[in-house]
Amino acid sequence: MTDLLDLSIKELLGLYRAKTLSPLDYWQVVEKRIEAFEPAIKALYAYDPKSAREQARASTERWLRDDPRGVLDGIPATLKELIATKGVPVPLGTAAVELTPAATDAPIAARMKEDGAVIFAKTTCPDYGMLSSGLSSFHPLSRNPWDLTQNPGGSSAGAAAAGAAKYGPLHIGTDIGGSVRLPAGWTGLFGFKPSQGRIPVDPYYVGRCAGPMTRYVDDAAIAMATLSRPDWRDGTSLPPNDFDWMDLEIDLRGMKIGVMLDAGCGIAAEPEIRDAVLAAARRFEEAGAVILPVEPVLTRAMLDGLDKFWRARFWGDIATLPAERREKILPYIYSWAEKGADISGVDAVKGFNQTIEMRKACGLLFTTVDAVLSPTNPVVSYAADWASPTNDPERPFEHICFTVPWNMSEQPAASINCGFSKSGMPIGLQIVGPRFDDMRVLKLSKAFETWTGGVKAWPEPARLAS
Incomplete structure (x- = not known):
């Protein structure tokens, strides 16, 4: 069973095609894995194994006829709870939301269904997706x-x-x-945030992207190829592309790669993380890249401005809720959001303007480098019941x-595992590329994965490990 769970999508498709x-x-192997691990990690919402079996059975029949729907036919996959699927309520991670079945599939769900993916569950998130945590008032x-x-x-x-527990590959x-x-950095996964609009999202708002979280770059x-098809519901949706998404070879000779070890504000990267990122940078240097230290792009004014804008925006979203529903929001988030009531419209706009300053600073940096390496996370790990590292x-x-x-x-950016801490927790390396050059980030990530061999042993549930 473990061997099958280690297979990549490419390997699975090859076996489906060969009818072996x-x-x-x-799917039955994945279902047993979920039974063994889910009581401990609680990653899933709206898990529907019966529907998954039906989808997998239909996919099996298509493969027997040599008539798969698309490149994901028969591949088990999950969608974050915030991504709507028709007929399933979208609680937004909070007990404050009334549970109403979604009327339509969001763009991502629609594309994956078109290509035959076996969507077996949604995955958990914190209230309104506003935390870097698994803490929620609903889940x-x-x-x-x-x-x-x-x-x-x-x-x-x-x-x-779910990805780190090997609940399927996608x-x-x-x-x-x-x-x-x-979260990809903290769990050892490859997490890819493409250029804005490359994967259409609905609803869209400033900076909101979607991306795959997998164990392999491939x-x-x-x-x-599936996720990047355009959708009119996202006004930032990019035109159709003709990329060969599997063309991942790259020549690094002479490429200028910046290394950013200081984010400019916030929590400083812990020594173990800095060391792992510097070791990763040396790998790129050995392959012929020119490694350059670069200054941070973020300032305290930018981060605080963003904080004000997001507080004001979020308070506007929840201010009309009845008091009894607002009280169900996770106290940490409510405490943060209610300060937005005192932020004037002028100050909220000034806060939003700091996002433009971030864009300018990032654009200026990329006039001097072809890519940037940095830590993904500044800390190795933190307690499960904390709302954030602070x-x-x-x-x-x-x-x-x-x-x-x-x-x-x-700009496109990814996190890929670059080692482990003394405590045994994964450490993420962030790789950033120029706007719209999603392939460069994927190619650099694939090169690094090839050099390191990737994560060789994933966590096992106690029942399977004993």
Whole structure:
């Protein structure tokens, strides 16, 4: 069973094509894995194994006829709870929301269904996706499979936990300040946030992206062929692309790669993380890249401005809720949001304008380098029941300083494992590329994965490990 769970999407498709493994047989292996691990990590929402069996059976019949729907036919996958699927309520991670079945599939769900993916569950997130944590007022506490006392990060918390626990090969998260990359870093996954608009999202707002979270770079690349098809519902949706998403070879000779070890504000990267990132940079240098230290793009004024804007915006979203529903919001988030009531419209706009300053700073940096390496996360790990690495609603964004600028600049960025701490927790390396050059980030990530061999042993549930 473990051997099958280690297979990549490319390997699974090869076995389906050869008719030596069926999607139904593979799903049954994944289902047993979930039964063994889910009671401990609680990654899933709206888990429907009966529907998954039906989808896998239909996929099996298509493969027997040599008539698969698309590149994901028969591949088990999850979607973050915030990504609507028709007929399933979208609680937004909070007990404050009334549970109304979604009327339509969001763009991502529609594309994956068109290509035959076996969507077997949604994955958990914190209230309104506003935390880097598995803590929620609606969902059970999600935990990190590497150490159940530790946090998987967020807001794509359940996606990260499910990926690291090997609940199939593909999990889709969303990211507005690091919510794909941060949990990927803390769980050892590859998390890819593409250029703004490359994967259409609905609803869209400033900086909000979606991306695949996988154990292998190839799996994310394969998924991008499906996920990147345009959708009119996202006004930033990019035109159709003709990328060969699996063309991942790259010549690094002469490429200028910046190394950013200081985010400019927020929590400083811990020594183990700095050491791991510097070791990763040396790998790129050995392959012929020119490694250059670069200054941070973020300032305290930018981060505080973003904080004010997001507080004001979020308070506007929840101010009209009845008091009894607002009181159900996670206290940490409510405490942070209610300060937005005192922020004037002028100050909120000034805060928003700091996102433009981030964009300018990122653009200026990329006039001097071809890519940037940095830590993904500044800390190795933190407690499972904490809302964030500071656990302080007055300092909610101190841990996103390496990741959030690239959302505002609309540039592609990924997190890939670059080692482990002395405590045994994964460490993430962030790789950032120029706007719209998603392939460069994937190619650099694939090169690094090839050099290191990737993560060789993933967590096992106690029942399977004994």
